[in-house]
Amino acid sequence: MNNDPAQALQGRTAGLTIKPANGQPGANSAIAIRGINTLNPNQEPLYVIDGVPMDSASARSLNSSEIKSITVLKDASATAIYGSRAANGVIIMNTKDGKGLSAKERRKMRREQRKASKEASASQKDFEKAQEEQRRADEAEERERQNAFEAEQKRRMTEKIKVDREEYESFEENKFENPATAPLSTFSIDVDNASYTNIRRFINNGETVPKDAVRVEEMINFFKYSYPQPTGKNPFSINTEYSDCPWNPQHRLLKIGLQGKDIPQAELPASNFVFLIDVSGSMDAQNKLPLLKESMKILVKQMRAKDRIAIVVYAGAAGMVLPSTSGSDKPAIIAALDKLSAGGSTAGGAGIELAYKTAQEHFIKGGNNRVILATDGDFNVGASSDKDMQTLIEEKRKSGVFLTCLGYGMGNYKDSKLETLSDKGNGNYAYIDNMDEADRFLDKEFRGSMYAIAKDVKIQIEFNPNHVQAYRLIGYENRKLRNEDFTNDAIDAGELGSGHTVTALYEIIPPGVKDDFTTATDLKYSTVQPTGTKYSSELATVKFRYKKPDGDTSTEMVQIIPDTAQPLMNATGDFKFAAAVAWFGLKLRDSNLVPNKDIEAIKKLAKEGRLSDPEGYRAEFIRLAGRIE
CATH class of the missing domain: 3.40.50.410 (von Willebrand factor, type A domain)
Structure with a gap:
């Protein structure tokens, strides 16, 4: 029989680890209570034998055969009963007859018990005092939290009042037009991009974006696109792309892009x-x-x-x-x-x-x-x-x-x-x-922002009703011109800077597609031509007029757009990204003409169009879109 009570504890009680302090016979065993990770490793647990707190020497003097039961206490459950002496845990040992100790040891036990009682009383007072201090601290923290909450609410209300004082021009979104009755669309280019950075400010501040702060064309034109440099005498190149409309796959999207000469x-x-x-x-x-x-x-x-x-x-x-x-x-x-x-x-x-x-x-x-x-x-x-x-x-x-x-x-x-x-x-x-x-x-973008290479740049596009049932210009609401203004050199229009790009999008409903956005009108004289006639392969004709920065007379450029659409999956990255930005802007405006406003679909399309992004602006857009539900 092993008479060493320390060794007898090994394996009998959960939470105890017992090993010899060294390899020498007769050396005292080290007893540790697992789960107390803040204890001083040089301190042993408190032993309580038959209800009396004792030291480790007294515990080791017991005959292991006399031990009836062993219980381990740790953490708060130990200190709440036995005070600070139990900081390293408590091992409670009960002997079979309560007489496992000599008379001298029992007298010592009673002295320890009285001492423990006093300590427990003092510990209880300390505990109650600590509880009161904690209660006061909790109340102070709660008051501070409430004050901070009220201050934040006041700040948000102040910011709301300030935002309400901001002024934006109200405008109505462009509607679909029937090319049989309105074949021409005329507008001034717009290289501004203030709307996008202002929207970014609202989103980054966690505020609702005012509907009238959203000008979709300025959002699109915040980003630069890979258009080729002009090769002729004109100061810009003209580029078009025709594909599916992502928010309404039955419709199509026409992208028109200008690239200014880089000086x-x-x-x-x-x-x-x-x-x-x-x-x-x-x-x-x-x-x-x-x-x-x-x-x-x-x-x-x-x-x-x-x-x-x-x-x-x-x-x-x-x-x-x-x-x-x-x-x-x-x-x-x-x-x-x-x-x-x-x-x-x-x-x-x-x-x-x-x-x-x-x-x-x-x-x-x-x-x-x-x-x-x-x-x-x-x-x-x-x-x-x-x-x-x-x-x-x-x-x-x-x-x-x-x-x-x-x-x-x-x-x-x-x-x-x-x-x-x-x-x-x-x-x-x-x-x-x-x-x-x-x-x-x-x-x-200093050169594009501060050096004009052309002024009064106007665009006029004529749609072929053979291939266009209805169309609408995305954005540019406050840049629209009367059709007769296109050739009038007295009418002001936008400027184009060195290296600048300008992009415009048209949403197009092809013939035969169910149209819920326009009202059909029976016409006696229709401009629709029989298939196989001279212009039957043309989607549209786009014209541009511009003046030199110091000139007064405009020059006209003309380009034919063929009726050749490609699936969206085959469109260029620039097309996908510009479409994603426009889609996001229309969502922010809560457009009635966009049936699908799924933000995940917008982000997916933008990621497909991210491509080369050395400055990280496209990646930033994707993050901003992710903050809108």
Whole structure:
């Protein structure tokens, strides 16, 4: 029989591990209680023999044959009863007759019992005190959590109020047209992409995207597509692709793309820039004037000695901060930007007057003359209405000075005003929500953003009713022109920059497909021609008109689009990605003309069209789409 009680415990009680402390005979065994991972390895568990706490020596003096039962306690169940002495666990041993110890040991046991009782009493008080402290801490934490929740609710409500103060032009989505009665579709190109970056801001902030903030054509044209460079004398190439419509497979989608001629920076004409900067009180936010100043420095660093920059500011009044200065004097230009601070009202009209006057005084014939307006669009003094601004800017564009609008901030952002200015002022428009976007627009796409190679670019497409039952233009609602405006050189249209791409999509319902989107009309005189006639293989004819940047007379280009559609699976990556972006925009607008708004299908199509994505913009789009249900 093994009389060593420690060895006798091995294998008899769950939770105990017993091994000799060393390999020598008679050496004390090491006893450990498994599951107590924060214990001091140099401390042994507490032994309780017949109800009396004892040390390990007393436990080892027991004859193992006298042990009736063994129980192990650990963690809170041990310390709650036996106090801090039980921090390493408790082994409770009961002998068969309760007399497993000598009289001396039993007297010692009783002393230990009294001591343990006192400790237990003290431990209980400590326990109750700890409970009270924990209760108070929990109450304080709950109050802090509630205060944080209320503060967040208040912040969200404030942001909602601010968003409600933002202004967007309301418009109705383009409807399907019957080519038998409306064969022509005419519009101005649009290279703006402010809508996409503004939408990105809403999604990244976890906010609902306002329907009227979504301009699908600007979303499509945020991304660049692989169109070939022009080879002839014209400043851009024309490219078309025809395939299935992903949100309605019975329909088809026509993509029309322009590629502007890419002019090397060394060959670009001299620039005469006037920065028109809003320093009113509404610009006093981190994502407004501070971001504006840092982003403008990106543009300054690209200036050459032959380029010139002037800085005009406006708040309660307009003023000249920096006279026209050579691009070689970058320290002076940057120092002038650094000194700007926000305060006062917004005399936008006076600022525009002074900026154009400055640009005209330093006008470079054959050069790149441009006002760069940077603001949150909050013109609330002087010429404040969109109509007043439109009249003013239409007059100023006659000077030959182009306009670029850069929007900043959120809350009281006036998208409608900036869009009006850029549309009517031979201009373009971008929304700068962070320095990455500033770097994209003012550095990576500097030539396309700041150097026009063609102006007043118009598109007119004539559809053949033999192959088109109905059609609609996706986006460009505020860029549509009357058909007679196409040949009228007095009518303003969009500009095309160096290396720029412009993409437009038409959704087409082929003949014979059930049409739930238009109302059929019986016509006495139909333009539909018999099969086999001269134009029966043509889907459409597309015409373009443009002027040189300093010209007044337009040039026309014509291209035939054959009725040759390919399955969507065989379409190019650019076609798939542009279609996915348009699909996402139509979903955000909750279009009644899109029966399928499945976000997973949109993401799948975008992934198929991702292809080469060195800057990660297409990957970013896929992530944004994934945040919308």
